[in-house]
Amino acid sequence: MKKIYFIVNPISGKGKHSITLEYIKSFFDESKYDIHVLNSTYKRHAITLTQEALDANADIIVACGGDGTIHEVATQVVDKNVLFGIVPVGSGNGLASNLSIPKDIEQAIIRVRDGQVLKMDVGVVNGEYFFSNMGFGIDATIIDNYEKSGKRKLGAYIKAALNSAQHYTAKKMYVTYKGQTKEVNPLLLFISNSNEMGYNMSLTPKASLTDGLLDYLMVPKINIFKQLTFGLYVLLKKTEKFRKTDYVQTDHITVEIVGEQKNGFQMDGEYYEYDTNKFEIKMVKGGLQVLY
Numbered sequence: 001m002k003k004i005y006f007i008v009n010p011i012s013g014k015g016k017h018s019i020t021l022e023y024i025k026s027f028f029d030e031s032k033y034d035i036h037v038l039n040s041t042y043k044r045h046a047i048t049l050t051q052e053a054l055d056a057n058a059d060i061i062v063a064c065g066g067d068g069t070i071h072e073v074a075t076q077v078v079d080k081n082v083l084f085g086i087v088p089v090g091s092g093n094g095l096a097s098n099l100s101i102p103k104d105i106e107q108a109i110i111r112v113r114d115g116q117v118l119k120m121d122v123g124v125v126n127g128e129y130f131f132s133n134m135g136f137g138i139d140a141t142i143i144d145n146y147e148k149s150g151k152r153k154l155g156a157y158i159k160a161a162l163n164s165a166q167h168y169t170a171k172k173m174y175v176t177y178k179g180q181t182k183e184v185n186p187l188l189l190f191i192s193n194s195n196e197m198g199y200n201m202s203l204t205p206k207a208s209l210t211d212g213l214l215d216y217l218m219v220p221k222i223n224i225f226k227q228l229t230f231g232l233y234v235l236l237k238k239t240e241k242f243r244k245t246d247y248v249q250t251d252h253i254t255v256e257i258v259g260e261q262k263n264g265f266q267m268d269g270e271y272y273e274y275d276t277n278k279f280e281i282k283m284v285k286g287g288l289q290v291l292y
């Protein structure tokens with residue numbers, strides 16, 4: 001008998017999905033599978049629910065939500081003998097797209113039942129896991145402003161992006177990789193495991209979930225016209241060809257932010273603030289066994 005826990009974020013995406021125990025059971029043979037459904041009722045609740053599933057010796061734990069929910073569930077199962085599944089009902093669904101997991105709920109549940117296992121790499125920043133990407137530049141500021149707005153609509157996101165573009169101030173940082181240290185003032189300092197950010201967009205099209213490497217992309221603070229040009233390179237998925245871009249693939253990066261003691265960054269699309277100015281980013285190769 002296989003024990004499967006589905007951890008559902010009921011507000012993911014537009015919150016219009018309804019993944020109930022009865023619905024999920026209709027896909028599984030009851031003599032072979034013991035199915036459980038747990039709904040998150042507040043931010044980061046999925047972490048506790050995943051612990052509950054682990055304590056109950058789950059064989060498979062499935063995150064039903066967007067990249068935020070995937071982050072909360074997956075952090076608990078890295079390097080554990082549990083399979084991880086995804087039913088992508090978020091708004092962006094970057095990681096699920098990179099794994100070619102269908103957006104159709106029914107098809108995604110069938111992947112959990114019949115799919116193959118991929119041992120995917122996991123990023124680590126100062127001991128915290130991330131699965132898609134993290135960043136110290138304007139992406140972090142946009143997410144911070146968006147979260148502070150308290151709204152979850154696309155309009156709030158666009159407003160946060162415009163506001164951040166106007167008021168963003170680049171911080172001086174020292175970045176070290178492959179034995180060399182560079183001083184940078186980034187508009188973007190983006191480190192990615194996945195080749196998709198969601199909405200079919202990518203800053204790091206060459207990234208692979210299984211190459212043991214992180215893709216580092218740094219674009220310095222540039223004027224608004226050059227930013228628009230860079231936007232075109234993003235749409236064409238050719239960011240590394242933009243003249244000012246520094247793009248490398250490596251398994252170890254350190255970032256030291258000059259001047260401030262408290263520093264924020266985004267990780268899998270959520271904003272975090274740490275009481276340090278030194279960050280070490282590395283990988284757990286093949287640390288997550290994901291069904292796809």
Ligand SMILES: Nc1ncnc2c1ncn2[C@@H]1O[C@H](COP(=O)(O)OP(=O)(O)OP(=O)(O)O)[C@@H](O)[C@H]1O
Nearest residue numbers: 013040041043044065066067068069090091092093
């Ligand atoms: N019941 C709840 N009420 C409020 N927030 C919740 C609840 N359950 C989970 N959350 C929080 O909702 C946030 C967003 O979740 P998630 O990433 O799954 O959806 P999304 O933002 O629509 O998708 P994406 O990240 O792909 O754009 C997460 O930070 C999660 O902790």
